[in-house]
Amino acid sequence: xxxxxxxxxxxxxxxxxxIVLYLHVHQPxxxxxxxxxxxxxxxxxxxxxxxxDRTSNKxxxxxxxxxxxxxTNRHLIELLKTHAEFKVSLSITGTVLExxxxxxxEALESFKELVGTGRVEIVGExxxxxxxxxxxxxxxxxxxxxxxxxxxxxxxxxxxxxRNTELAYNNDVAYWADQAGYxxxxxxxxxxxxxxxxxNYVYRPTYTENIRLLLKNYKLSDDIAFxxxxxxxxxxxxxxxxxTHWLNATHHGxxxxxxxxxETFGEHQWDDSGIFEFLRHLPQExxxxxxxxxxxxxxxxxxxxxxxxxxxxxTVTWADTERDLSAWLGNPMQQEAIHALYExxxxxxxxxxxxxxxxxxxxxxxxxxxxxxxxxxxxxxIHAYFSPYANPYDAxxxxxxxYHDLKFRLSEKGAEV
Amino acid sequence: xxxxxxxxYNSGGLGVACYQLCKALSKKNIDIDFIxxxxxxxxxDFMNIVAAHPQDVTAVKMSGIAYDSYKYIYxxxxxxxxxxxxxxxxxxxAVAKLVEHGQYDVIHAHDWLTFRAAMRARQVTNAPIIAHVxxxxxxxxxxxxxxxxxxxIEYMGLMIADRIIAVSEHTKKCIVEDYGIPAEKIDVVHxxxxxxxxxxLEGDNAYHYLTSMKQQGYRVxxxxxxxxxxxxxxxxxxxxxxxxxxxxxxxxxIVGSGEQYFExxxxxxxxxxxxxxxxxGFQRGKNWRDSYxxxxxxxxxxxxxxxxxxxxxxxxxxxxxxxxxxSGVSEVINNCLKVDFWDVNELAxxxxxxxxxxxxxxELHANxxxxxxxxxxDTSADKLHGIYHQEAVGVAA
Numbered sequence: 146x147x148x149x150x151x152x153x154x155x156x157x158x159x160x161x162x163x164i165v166l167y168l169h170v171h172q173p174x175x176x177x178x179x180x181x182x183x184x185x186x187x188x189x190x191x192x193x194x195x196x197x198d199r200t201s202n203k204x205x206x207x208x209x210x211x212x213x214x215x216x217t218n219r220h221l222i223e224l225l226k227t228h229a230e231f232k233v234s235l236s237i238t239g240t241v242l243e244x245x246x247x248x249x250x251e252a253l254e255s256f257k258e259l260v261g262t263g264r265v266e267i268v269g270e271x272x273x274x275x276x277x278x279x280x281x282x283x284x285x286x287x288x289x290x291x292x293x294x295x296x297x298x299x300x301x302x303x304x305x306x307x308r309n310t311e312l313a314y315n316n317d318v319a320y321w322a323d324q325a326g327y328x329x330x331x332x333x334x335x336x337x338x339x340x341x342x343x344x345n346y347v348y349r350p351t352y353t354e355n356i357r358l359l360l361k362n363y364k365l366s367d368d369i370a371f372x373x374x375x376x377x378x379x380x381x382x383x384x385x386x387x388x389t390h391w392l393n394a395t396h397h398g399x400x401x402x403x404x405x406x407x408e409t410f411g412e413h414q415w416d417d418s419g420i421f422e423f424l425r426h427l428p429q430e431x432x433x434x435x436x437x438x439x440x441x442x443x444x445x446x447x448x449x450x451x452x453x454x455x456x457x458x459x460t461v462t463w464a465d466t467e468r469d470l471s472a473w474l475g476n477p478m479q480q481e482a483i484h485a486l487y488e489x490x491x492x493x494x495x496x497x498x499x500x501x502x503x504x505x506x507x508x509x510x511x512x513x514x515x516x517x518x519x520x521x522x523x524x525x526x527i528h529a530y531f532s533p534y535a536n537p538y539d540a541x542x543x544x545x546x547x548y549h550d551l552k553f554r555l556s557e558k559g560a561e562v
Numbered sequence: 563x564x565x566x567x568x569x570x571y572n573s574g575g576l577g578v579a580c581y582q583l584c585k586a587l588s589k590k591n592i593d594i595d596f597i598x599x600x601x602x603x604x605x606x607d608f609m610n611i612v613a614a615h616p617q618d619v620t621a622v623k624m625s626g627i628a629y630d631s632y633k634y635i636y637x638x639x640x641x642x643x644x645x646x647x648x649x650x651x652x653x654x655x656a657v658a659k660l661v662e663h664g665q666y667d668v669i670h671a672h673d674w675l676t677f678r679a680a681m682r683a684r685q686v687t688n689a690p691i692i693a694h695v696x697x698x699x700x701x702x703x704x705x706x707x708x709x710x711x712x713x714x715i716e717y718m719g720l721m722i723a724d725r726i727i728a729v730s731e732h733t734k735k736c737i738v739e740d741y742g743i744p745a746e747k748i749d750v751v752h753x754x755x756x757x758x759x760x761x762x763l764e765g766d767n768a769y770h771y772l773t774s775m776k777q778q779g780y781r782v783x784x785x786x787x788x789x790x791x792x793x794x795x796x797x798x799x800x801x802x803x804x805x806x807x808x809x810x811x812x813x814x815x816i817v818g819s820g821e822q823y824f825e826x827x828x829x830x831x832x833x834x835x836x837x838x839x840x841x842x843g844f845q846r847g848k849n850w851r852d853s854y855x856x857x858x859x860x861x862x863x864x865x866x867x868x869x870x871x872x873x874x875x876x877x878x879x880x881x882x883x884x885x886x887x888x889s890g891v892s893e894v895i896n897n898c899l900k901v902d903f904w905d906v907n908e909l910a911x912x913x914x915x916x917x918x919x920x921x922x923x924x925e926l927h928a929n930x931x932x933x934x935x936x937x938x939x940d941t942s943a944d945k946l947h948g949i950y951h952q953e954a955v956g957v958a959a
Contacts, residue, residue: 180908181804181915182907182910182911476925477924477925478921478922478925481921519925519929522897522929536896536897538897541915541919541922542915545918545922546911
């Protein structure tokens with residue numbers, strides 16, 4: 146593990162050290178094998194695939210609910226009951242909430258139960274897990290509002306802290322969130338930006354007044370999210386005891402920001418890897434030391450002063466070695482697809498046809514563009530290509546056929562396309 | 563090594579594959595006696611080429627196509643037409659005699675025409691037989707059973723062989739299915755392509771009309787190959803009709819000759835797409851190379867293709883490919899669109915997508931070209947070398 150910050154830096158004796166555990170819950174509406182023969186005829190892109198199909202949203206959400214959401218929530222509830230100091234933050238997209246309502250209502254209930262404890266904070270984001278911030282500010286704001294409304298309706302909470310899709314962050318995103326009244330925003334703690342600074346503090350984005358920035362400690366987060374089950378890893382097996390020891394040995398910093406996909410528990414790391422045991426023991430081990438605690442993202446922002454300001458003129462995300470948007474927008478197919486989609490905005494919105502607008506919004510999910518990424522696939526390393534499609538080209542073809550159908554529907558309504 | 567043809571005399575990929583494999587093997591210090599049924603006049607310095615035919619024959623004349631009958635010319639000036647089976651029989655006897663004086667570690671036999679000779683050679687030399695399958699009778703018969711006599715020789719050769727090499731997983735699967743050979747007996751060694759041997763494009767493209775149509779927004783779909791059942795071109799025309807209905811500025815260029823020529827022209831007319839389908843006939847040289855280059859996408863929809871070199875040639879000339887899943891080449895290139903040969907709608911779906919999106923076309927080509935550049939016969943020769951070593955004592959690893 147690498148140490149951040151200056152060794153002379155010590156937290157004030159009275160202050161606490163907190164683990165800030167933030168989990169991201171999301172499922173997109175994958176486009177079925179939608180062909181040019183469907184376009185103009187069958188306007189169902191997301192639902193009518195066979196249950197066994199790789200793109201089947203129903204099958205995937207039910208599988209993930211069973212393997213990840215339900216067991217993880219059971220463990221989290223248990224931890225919340227056992228440890229008064231245990232807390233967790235969640236972001237949960239509109240598209241996964243809808244799918245849970247339809248196909249795994251018991252999983253949705255367990256999320257409600259979690260939030261009902263009063264020690265789970267919901268983080269704001271776009272309803273459709275989109276990259277709209279970079280293409281249409283008005284559409285972006287609409288999706289953030291839709292998400293806020295949905296969270297209020299289901300969980301009775303109003304998000305105070307914001308995360309953009311894929312943790313895509315730059316100074317503009319921070320400025321927007323500051324103006325919109327959020328008290329905090331989340332981003333990747335990428336070395337190229339942090340330089341000598343540690344991600345284990347609260348920061349202030351440049352050009353903002355009130356908002357605070359929490360940065361993902363990606364080394365500690367990835368130890369859990371990616372490396373946990375890897376037997377080749379020198380630290381395998383990772384125990385709660387060992388992990389806690391690392392944190393306690395880090396004498397600088399106030400907040401350890403462990404940000405990861407919720408599906409880490411049970412889906413990316415399977416039950417037999419011991420991931421649930423790790424989760425179960427982590428609070429117990431961590432809380433053994435006086436002054437150690439857990440905080441939600443808002444609490445961390447309220448508890449600690451900003452250490453410094455952070456300038457991120459270029460967009461940083463939480464994906465792959467480049468930490469930029471190239472996994473979503475790096476190749477010409479991805480760019481063509483996303484530009485084509487946003488070009489339809491005014492015409493789509495002018496129809497006032499909710500079904501049409503919603504289909505258009507579902508196509509905005511960043512996942513669709515990720516499936517078109519060729520940078521791993523093209524090197525023949527097809528195992529690195531996580532997607533319900535056989536290859537990125539099939540993903541592009543299905544998406545573009547859905548786009549052609551959207552245009553067909555617009556022309557049926559008299560729009561010029 | 564027992565083979566039936568070498569370039570420039572060859573009917574298809576067989577001769578080229580043998581030539582390239584031997585060339586790559588010779589770099590690994592493997593000494594090869596390559597036995598052909600005729601005298602080879604082209605100079606080759608990396609192996610010893612031997613002719614196997616009756617002793618009193620002074621010349622073997624060929625029509626240029628390997629699976630046709632040959633003409634023997636005897637010392638006394640008389641001529642004799644020999645059928646393929648007679649030729650195969652003569653080859654077998656001559657091979658048995660030739661190997662009497664040699665020392666061989668393995669007998670490497672290419673395709674069914676050499677299998678009987680291989681069995682005789684094993685009786686003489688005790689060396690193990692490696693049967694190399696470039697195509698089986700089912701492929702050649704366009705998915706039907708084919709010639710029963712050929713099947714029998716093929717079956718016997720594969721049963722008796724000590725080891726079998728298939729040019730693709732697809733062919734391996736066919737061998738297991740058709741002849742009940744255990745899969746463990748078969749290794750896959752993919753064919754490759756000699757990138758240095760590709761003649762570069764030069765000058766303006768020979769298709770002036772198509773060049774001008776492309777400037778007007780048309781997109782060109784190309785298919786190159788024999789017009790025969792195996793190549794599945796009727797399905798390409800059925801798909802073309804669907805594509806043209808949705809993307810009218812699409813032209814299909816069918817390059818090649820064969821027994822389906824008239825049938826395909828009639829079918830295009832019957833489908834009402836003659837204006838968009840161009841038959842060029844058989845082409846060679848610059849016209850042939852430019853046929854690949856003029857395409858926005860190349861299509862090989864074959865019913866069964868043991869390997870299938872044409873998509874690689876297309877990629878080399880700047881055109882991405884749509885390839886039948888029932889082909890060996892689809893196992894070595896990831897960055898192409900793949901389709902079941904019977905799925906006309908999916909073929910139409912894929913072609914439509916490419917002609918409608920230059921981004922898709924360009925991304926497919928850029929990434930497939932990177933895969934193409936890594937291909938080399940050395941990889942195939944390495945695998946073969948390993949198999950030789952397993953089968954025969956005396957070959958250095």
